[in-house]
Amino acid sequence: xxxxxxxxxxxxxxxxxxxxxxxxxxxxxxxxxxxxxxxxxxxxxxxxxxxxxxxxxxxxxxxxxxxxxxxxxxxxxxxxxxxxxxxxxxxxxxxxxxxxxxxxxxxxxxxxxxx
Amino acid sequence: xxxxxxxxxxxxxxxxxxxxxxxxxxxxxxxxxxxxxxxxxxxxxxxxxxxxxxxxxxxxxxxxxxxxxxxxxxxxxxxxxxxxxxxxxxxxxxxxxxxxxxxxxxxxxxxxxxx
Numbered sequence: 001x002x003x004x005x006x007x008x009x010x011x012x013x014x015x016x017x018x019x020x021x022x023x024x025x026x027x028x029x030x031x032x033x034x035x036x037x038x039x040x041x042x043x044x045x046x047x048x049x050x051x052x053x054x055x056x057x058x059x060x061x062x063x064x065x066x067x068x069x070x071x072x073x074x075x076x077x078x079x080x081x082x083x084x085x086x087x088x089x090x091x092x093x094x095x096x097x098x099x100x101x102x103x104x105x106x107x108x109x110x111x112x113x114x115x
Numbered sequence: 116x117x118x119x120x121x122x123x124x125x126x127x128x129x130x131x132x133x134x135x136x137x138x139x140x141x142x143x144x145x146x147x148x149x150x151x152x153x154x155x156x157x158x159x160x161x162x163x164x165x166x167x168x169x170x171x172x173x174x175x176x177x178x179x180x181x182x183x184x185x186x187x188x189x190x191x192x193x194x195x196x197x198x199x200x201x202x203x204x205x206x207x208x209x210x211x212x213x214x215x216x217x218x219x220x221x222x223x224x225x226x227x228x229x230x
Binding site: 108 | 149156157158159160161164204217218220221222223
């Protein structure tokens with residue numbers, strides 16, 4: 001299995017532009033998580049999905065952030081408009097539904113720089 | 116609510132030194148505990164886990180014991196290598212309605228091992 005795939009790996013954009021980050025979870029995994037990592041705030045959970053349905057979006061910082069999961073193999077995190085303080089590494093992770101306390105598998109991340 | 120407190124870094128050690136990274140937690144219910152490792156430029160990978168009190172997780176020479184009485188899950192390794200240089204995250208998970216499989220992470224500890 002290729003693991004969790006994220007694209008792009010690096011994104012540089014200017015303030016005010018729309019940014020779309022993409023994630024393909026591991027096939028068969030029912031849960032998908034979006035995290036943000038910064039030096040100041042560490043690793044923060046933004047939102048997670050179960051069977052393509054958003055379950056908890058309380059970590060989404062503002063209305064400028066939105067996430068979708070149109071099918072089991074694809075999710076997007078969109079920032080519109082982007083701001084310099086959104087600069088961070090964004091990770092996607094997935095985990096299967098079976099059993100308990102399953103490992104979350106992380107993608108390599110997207111490093112976002114907003115100028 | 117759930118929280119994880121980790122020893123602040125950075126930690127710098129010489130090769131073959133003994134490593135301890137402290138982790139304590141606060142949780143409702145009975146959490147499972149994890150250590151994740153993040154190598155430079157990569158996503159997080161599960162290093163080890165323990166799902167109940169007194170369990171010992173181990174992997175790649177690293178160990179951690181789930182101590183319910185002290186609410187701790189300290190990471191140890193008897194002899195570190197240069198290749199162990201990474202950021203280490205302590206995390207917990209509780210299964211509860213509406214938040215199944217949601218991980219709570221500590222702030223991470225940067226480890227650098229010098230040859």
